[in-house]
Each structure stands twice: as structure tokens, then as C-alpha cells.
Amino acid sequence: MSSKSHAEVLAAADGLREKDDISLVDVLTLAEASIQSMKSFIDSLDSKVYSEFREIAGYIQKTKSEIGHLQANDLRSKRIPEAGDELSAIVTSTEEATTQIMECAEAILEADTEDHEAYQKLVNDKVLTIFESCSFQDLTGQRISRVVETLEHIESRVGRFAAAIGAEDSCDVLDEKEEKREKRKKDLILNGPANDGEGVSQDDIDALLNG
Amino acid sequence: MAVDLSMPVLVVDDYKTMIRIIRNLLKQLGFSDVDDAADGTEALGKMRERKYGLVISDWNMEPMTGYELLKEVRTDDGLARTPFIMVTAESKTENVIAAKKAGVNNYIVKPFNAATLKSKIDAVFGE
Numbered sequence: 001m002s003s004k005s006h007a008e009v010l011a012a013a014d015g016l017r018e019k020d021d022i023s024l025v026d027v028l029t030l031a032e033a034s035i036q037s038m039k040s041f042i043d044s045l046d047s048k049v050y051s052e053f054r055e056i057a058g059y060i061q062k063t064k065s066e067i068g069h070l071q072a073n074d075l076r077s078k079r080i081p082e083a084g085d086e087l088s089a090i091v092t093s094t095e096e097a098t099t100q101i102m103e104c105a106e107a108i109l110e111a112d113t114e115d116h117e118a119y120q121k122l123v124n125d126k127v128l129t130i131f132e133s134c135s136f137q138d139l140t141g142q143r144i145s146r147v148v149e150t151l152e153h154i155e156s157r158v159g160r161f162a163a164a165i166g167a168e169d170s171c172d173v174l175d176e177k178e179e180k181r182e183k184r185k186k187d188l189i190l191n192g193p194a195n196d197g198e199g200v201s202q203d204d205i206d207a208l209l210n211g
Numbered sequence: 212m213a214v215d216l217s218m219p220v221l222v223v224d225d226y227k228t229m230i231r232i233i234r235n236l237l238k239q240l241g242f243s244d245v246d247d248a249a250d251g252t253e254a255l256g257k258m259r260e261r262k263y264g265l266v267i268s269d270w271n272m273e274p275m276t277g278y279e280l281l282k283e284v285r286t287d288d289g290l291a292r293t294p295f296i297m298v299t300a301e302s303k304t305e306n307v308i309a310a311k312k313a314g315v316n317n318y319i320v321k322p323f324n325a326a327t328l329k330s331k332i333d334a335v336f337g338e
Contacts, residue, residue, distance in 0.1 A: 095228060098228050099228065099231075102228070102235070105235070106235065109235075109239075188276050188278055188279065189278065189301070189303075189305055189306050190270075190271050190276070190301070191303045191305075191306065192271065192300065193300040193301075193302075193321075194300075194302045194303060198302075198303075199302030199320070200302055200303070200304055200307065200320075201302075201320075202320050202323070202327060204304075205302070205307050205318050205319075205320055208307045208308065208311065209307065209311055209315075209317065209318055
């Protein structure tokens with residue numbers, strides 16, 4: 001509402017209050033003035049609301065497009081399960097190879113050394129099996145590369161989505177199960193294996209224990 | 212005090228391969244009576260049924276960790292004096308300090324070798 005039309009309406013209303021005889025024309029004139037003043041307000045409101053709705057629609061459209069780029073269904077139904085399968089296969093193959101190598105070492109340690117020829121043959125056979133078992137490393141390397149590729153894919157998609165919608169990290173996002181797991185880790189000091197340069201050496205540990 | 216190679220040793224680890232590695236290393240060091248358990252709860256049950264001369268335990272296991280096992284052992288009058296070596300990948304200072312406070316006799320960080328295992332066992336028994 002403009003200040004001029006608002007002042008006009010107020011003046012007309014004051015004028016009417018002072019009159020003893022108010023005609024219908026006077027009332028209609030006041031009503032018209034009121035409507036005129038409200039119209040400009042409603043018009044300006046309409047235009048502002050319309051522009052805001054347009055802005056929201058544009059944002060929704062952009063977010064929908066970014067959600068599409070996120071490829072959430074592809075991640076959930078294909079890439080993440082495949083990466084999980086690769087990791088399971090790595091655990092299985094390393095365990096199998098370690099078991100085979102240990103079996104060979106145990107057989108050599110327990111072998112009868114009296115029969116020199118038989119002992120030599122057994123050692124040769126077991127050493128050959130150890131070499132064969134070590135081939136797991138090549139396959140494991142390839143599987144790890146594929147898992148790293150998936151993680152990079154997820155990082156790139158999520159990063160782009162977060163940037164596009166201007167996402168900010170919330171503080172309390174852990175569900176009940178995750179909270180319980182985090183609390184257990186904290187209470188029982190479960191840090192897991194340290195990365196290079198993070199943990200303390202055996203010498204440092206000895207010093208801490210004896211200090 | 213000389214290390215008694217005939218004493219029963221309990222190896223506690225949730226990873227079968229690691230139990231096998233430690234069993235083989237102990238065998239090479241001359242120990243003949245080696246038992247194992249997959250976590251702290253199983254170990255505690257075995258320790259209450261049989262007296263072990265040494266416990267070698269991992270830290271990170273479920274449901275009961277090696278750290279919890281150590282604290283349980285040290286507060287149990289019948290088990291409190293059992294020598295306890297932690298063998299673990301947990302190598303943060305806070306872990307070592309917590310284990311020391313809980314009464315661990317020695318602490319070995321993974322990966323380790325036979326010489327380290329031998330020297331820590333010797334140290335526990337004062338050799």
C-alpha cells in the first residue's frame with residue numbers, strides 16, 4: 001500500500017466521522033478509495049509471490065535434475081553391492097591363500113628329514129604351491145582397483161549433488177545402530193589398525209609400558 | 212624365572228588365521244600346550260575351567276574385546292595373577308596406556324615376528 005493512498009483513505013474516513021449526515025455516496029467513495037489502496041498492495045504482493053514461486057519451481061527443477069545425475073538407483077542396486085562382493089572376494093581369497101601357505105609351511109616343519117630324497121621332493125612341491133598361492137595378490141590388486149573406482153564414482157556424484165543444492169552437514173545424523181556402534185568404539189578404544197605415521201612403534205610401546 | 216614351556220597357553224583371537232600363526236610360532240618356540248578362544252567371553256569361560264600359565268589376546272573382538280577380558284581377569288581373584296600379553300593392531304598411545312592401567316604384562320603391535328613374541332614372553336617371565 002502506498003503512503004499517499006493510505007493517507008487519502010485516512011483523510012476521507014476522518015472527514016466522514018466529522019459529518020452529521022453521511023450519504024451512501026460518501027460511504028461508496030470511501031470504499032472505493034480503500035479498494036484502490038488495497039489493489040496496489042495486492043498487485044505488488046501477487047507479483048512478489050509469483051516471482052518467489054517461479055524461483056522455487058526453478059530450484060525444484062534443478063534439484064530433480066541433480067538427483068537424476070546422482071544415479072542413486074544405480075549406486076544402490078549395482079555399484080555398492082558389486083563393491084561389497086569384491087571386498088568379500090578379497091577376504092576369501094587372502095584367507096584361502098594364507099591357509100594354503102601355512103599348510104605348506106606346517107607340512108615342511110613336520111616332515112621326516114631322515115629320508116633325504118622324499119624330504120627334498122616334499123619341500124620342492126610345497127614351495128611350488130606357496131608360489132602358486134601368492135598369485136592371489138594380482139587378483140586382489142585388480143579387485144581393490146575396482147572398489148576404489150566405485151568409491152571415486154560415489155565421491156564425485158555426491159560431491160556434485162551437495163554443491164548443487166548447497167548442502168550443509170547436520171550434526172546428529174547417526175541412527176540408533178550407528179550411535180551404538182560409535183559409542184562401543186569410543187568406550188572400548190577400538191581405533192583399528194593405524195595408517196602410516198599415525199600409530200606408535202613397538203619401541204614406543206615398550207617405552208610407554210616400562211616408563 | 213625360567214619360562215615353563217609345558218604351561219598351558221591360551222590364544223584369544225577372532226581371526227582363525229591369526230590363531231594358527233600364533234600357535235605355529237609358539238610351537239616353534241617350544242610351547243606344547245596351546246589352546247584357543249574366539250573372543251573374550253569364550254576365553255573367560257575357559258579360564259574359569261582351567262588354569263592357564265599365559266594368555267595372549269587380540270584387542271578388537273566381539274562380543275567381548277581383549278581389553279574387557281583383561282579388566283575381567285584382573286578383577287577376578289582366581290585369575291588376577293595370570294600373565295596377559297596383548298597382541299593387536301591397535302597402536303594408538305591411548306590403547307597402550309589403557310592396557311597398562313588395566314594391568315597388561317606386555318603389548319605387541321601387529322604385524323609382529325617370532326623374535327618379538329619370544330622377547331615379550333621372556334620379559335613377562337623375567338628372563
